[in-house]
Amino acid sequence: MWEVLASTTFVIGLLQAALRTATPLLLAGIGELYGERSGILNIGLEGIMLIGCLFGFMTANMTGVPALGILAGGAAGIVIALIHGVLSISLGVSQVVSGVGINILCTGLSLTIYRAVFGASYSDLPRAPGMTPVQIPLLSDLPVIGTLLFSQLPLVYIAFALVPVTWFVLYRSELGLKIRACGEHPMAAETVGIHVARIRYLCVVITGFLTGIGGTFLSLGLLNFFRDNMTAGRGWIAIAVVIFGRWKPTGIMGAALVFGLASAFQMRLQAIGIDVPYQFLLMIPYVLTMLILIVTYGRSAGPAALGKPFIKEQ
Amino acid sequence: MTKQRQYIRTLQHHLLWSDFGRQVTTAVMAIAAALLLGALCIAAIGASPLKAYGAIISGAFGNTNAVAETAVKAAPLLLAGLGLSVAYRANMWNIGAEGQIFAGGMAAAVTALTLGTQLPAAVVIPLQFLAGLTAGALWAFIPAILKTKLGIDEIINTIMLNYIAVLAVGWLIQNPLRDPSAGFPRTSMIPEASQLPIILARTRLHVGVLIALVFVVIIHVVLWKSTLGFKIRTAGDNPGAARACGIRVNRVLIISMLISGGMAGLAGTIQVTGLHFRMIQDISGGIGFSAIAVTLLANNQPAALILSALFMAALDVGANTMQYQADVPVAVVNLIQGLVILFVVGREFLYRRITRRHQAFSEKQEKLSHAAEGAKEQ
Structure with missing residues (x-):
């Protein structure tokens, strides 16, 4: 058994799977980072991801073009996120409650739309053309890391490229300064002439888009079909990833990779038939989230105004 | 003030200006809005909303066993x-x-x-x-x-x-x-x-x-x-x-x-x-x-x-x-439940607005009556 675990093919396969599993978490996590940095907590990620997953799949199924599917998933994510935006920014209601509502709504919405479009037949599962790996010239020919890092699905590159981009936007651009000001002290931001509501809406849209395309990675990348509640808790884990990653782009990348690795390891142990009950393996990411929160407690660096409604005085 | 207007005033008072009334009215409005939007969705997939809602009611309360x-x-x-x-x-x-x-x-x-x-x-x-x-x-x-x-x-x-x-x-x-x-x-x-x-x-x-x-x-x-x-x-x-x-x-x-x-x-x-x-x-x-x-x-x-x-x-x-009965997928029910929550969340906003308007109105009334009293004294 240990020879299998130590073999190069096993390790490469494991890391490759980890990168793929981490990608939707990273996309949604970076998306949520923008929202939370501006002061908007969105616990409706699970629902937004599910809707992105469905619309990406439907569009690719109908047009045959996966790229259009990804865009459609992002657009659907924006629409749902805007519901949260209106409720939490313009109406100033509880962001937690709104997020819970969005999750329940999206579960129903996705099932209803799927049944209405494709019917309830399980024997003839509709499929969509999936994304195909993109080989980076020269680099993909490198031994070992060539296949691992440079012949991945396009969204994997995009997700990891977003990490430095987000770092730059948040810490080196005027927009980032405004976003962080809204999340730390919206009143002060408003006083110096920043449109808090406008910045927060922008961030909510970014959250929706990135979470939506994170969802399309499930139905067009990892698998080529849609099934009920396909996201299986990934949206919730993405929120944990943001906390575990200390609201920093690089931290979120690290956190997403830890989760990706745990989940990939679990699947691989099952595949080689190691006699551990699969329920315990499936528990790993959830237990890990809690342990990590416990270990890193007190050192959280969340935005000061996170989750607090801010309505401009008339 | 005619009797009719007085009646409307009293009704308005009970529905909107008592705290309990505001709670109930806004909750009912939230549910109605969710059911209405749900009906539109049912119509959009080509079924009859009335038939669908009728089927839900008879399925849930139609006979002893259903109840x-x-x-x-x-x-x-x-x-x-x-x-x-x-x-x-x-x-x-x-x-x-x-x-x-x-x-x-x-x-x-x-x-x-x-x-x-x-x-x-x-x-x-x-x-x-x-x-x-x-x-x-x-x-x-x-x-x-x-x-x-x-x-x-x-x-x-x-x-x-x-x-x-x-x-x-x-x-x-x-x-x-x-x-x-x-x-x-x-x-x-x-x-x-x-x-x-x-x-x-x-x-x-x-x-x-x-x-x-x-x-x-x-x-x-x-x-x-x-x-x-x-x-x-x-x-x-x-x-x-x-x-x-x-x-x-x-x-x-x-x-x-x-x-x-x-x-x-x-x-x-x-x-x-x-x-x-x-x-x-x-x-x-x-x-x-x-x-x-x-x-x-x-x-x-x-x-x-x-x-x-x-x-x-x-x-x-x-x-x-x-x-x-109405050929509408079961999942529509989840959709309605989600809509209900979102409208109930929105209700919080409506509730606050009505409360604020009520307060503004009472303050204005109070000022007016003060002014009237002041005028009388002079």
């Missing part, structure tokens, strides 16, 4: 919702009722399987409830202690514990507690002494429904007539002020979560001992999540929970009838 089914569905929603309303009053966002239901149901099943053959019903049934209550409370204690001692967000932890509970139960009923005669994972049937009595012949209406109603009274009294309830509400509304009054806020928060988890555990208990008579993987069917919607709809009011639990249960029970 019994709706009540049986509403009881665990009510129990879990009562618990959630206590936690939400304390501003503890327990999203983990689902996991707490699994914990409570499992503990009740284990108690029934080990003691049910040796003890009479009058002893074992209370023990089962106690086991379910304790297990649910313990499952909620974990996020509560992490929140109060370490300041870790309870939302994430309660969600993670949902998955952990569902998977742990999955392992238990597949390995150590598996029914050897079944092809799929489930426990053996619990002994007859452990099963809750049926209160209406030829239906599945069990005594758990009455127990849920008793708990409505208990939770109402705890929340509104007891010192503990006052502490819970104060700690939730304004923890700083509560601390200044000498309330040990962290302790109160933990107690509110214990009550919350315990009630969810009871919901799991009646599912096992009143309905399925064994622990199965699908023991909850999403009750833990629907209960959140039920609680929000009732605005954390124990008495209003009866209505909102019945409403949500009727949607669920009527959904199948809707599917075969």
Whole structure:
């Protein structure tokens, strides 16, 4: 058994799977980072991801073009996120409650739309053309890391490229300064002439888009079909990833990779038939989230105004 | 002022200007808006909304058996919702009722399987409830202690514990507690002494429904007539002020979560001992999540929970009838439930606006009457 675990093919396969599993978490996590940095907590990620997953799949199924599917998933994510935006920014209601509502709504919405479009037949599962790996010239020919890092699905590159981009936007651009000001002290931001509501809406849209395309990675990348509640808790884990990653782009990348690795390891142990009950393996990411929160407690660096409604005085 | 206008004024006063009236009116408006939007969605998929809603109503209330089914569905929603309303009053966002239901149901099943053959019903049934209550409370204690001692967000932890509970139960009923005669994972049937009595012949209406109603009274009294309830509400509304009054806020928060988890555990208990008579993987069917919607709809009011639990249960029970009579997929019901929550959230805004307008109006009236008095004196 240990020879299998130590073999190069096993390790490469494991890391490759980890990168793929981490990608939707990273996309949604970076998306949520923008929202939370501006002061908007969105616990409706699970629902937004599910809707992105469905619309990406439907569009690719109908047009045959996966790229259009990804865009459609992002657009659907924006629409749902805007519901949260209106409720939490313009109406100033509880962001937690709104997020819970969005999750329940999206579960129903996705099932209803799927049944209405494709019917309830399980024997003839509709499929969509999936994304195909993109080989980076020269680099993909490198031994070992060539296949691992440079012949991945396009969204994997995009997700990891977003990490430095987000770092730059948040810490080196005027927009980032405004976003962080809204999340730390919206009143002060408003006083110096920043449109808090406008910045927060922008961030909510970014959250929706990135979470939506994170969802399309499930139905067009990892698998080529849609099934009920396909996201299986990934949206919730993405929120944990943001906390575990200390609201920093690089931290979120690290956190997403830890989760990706745990989940990939679990699947691989099952595949080689190691006699551990699969329920315990499936528990790993959830237990890990809690342990990590416990270990890193007190050192959280969340935005000061996170989750607090801010309505401009008339 | 004509009589008619006076009548409208009085009506307006009762509907919008008393706090209770505002609560009820805005809740009804939220439900109506959600049903209307749901009707549009049903029409959009080419079915008749009237036929669909008619089918839901006849499916949920059309005959004795249907009413019994709706009540049986509403009881665990009510129990879990009562618990959630206590936690939400304390501003503890327990999203983990689902996991707490699994914990409570499992503990009740284990108690029934080990003691049910040796003890009479009058002893074992209370023990089962106690086991379910304790297990649910313990499952909620974990996020509560992490929140109060370490300041870790309870939302994430309660969600993670949902998955952990569902998977742990999955392992238990597949390995150590598996029914050897079944092809799929489930426990053996619990002994007859452990099963809750049926209160209406030829239906599945069990005594758990009455127990849920008793708990409505208990939770109402705890929340509104007891010192503990006052502490819970104060700690939730304004923890700083509560601390200044000498309330040990962290302790109160933990107690509110214990009550919350315990009630969810009871919901799991009646599912096992009143309905399925064994622990199965699908023991909850999403009750833990629907209960959140039920609680929000009732605005954390124990008495209003009866209505909102019945409403949500009727949607669920009527959904199948809707599917075969009106050819509308069952999932539409989830859609309506989600819409209800979002409109109820929006209601908070409407409620505040009406309150503010009412205040502005009263102030204006007061000023006018002051001015009139001043004019008289001169």
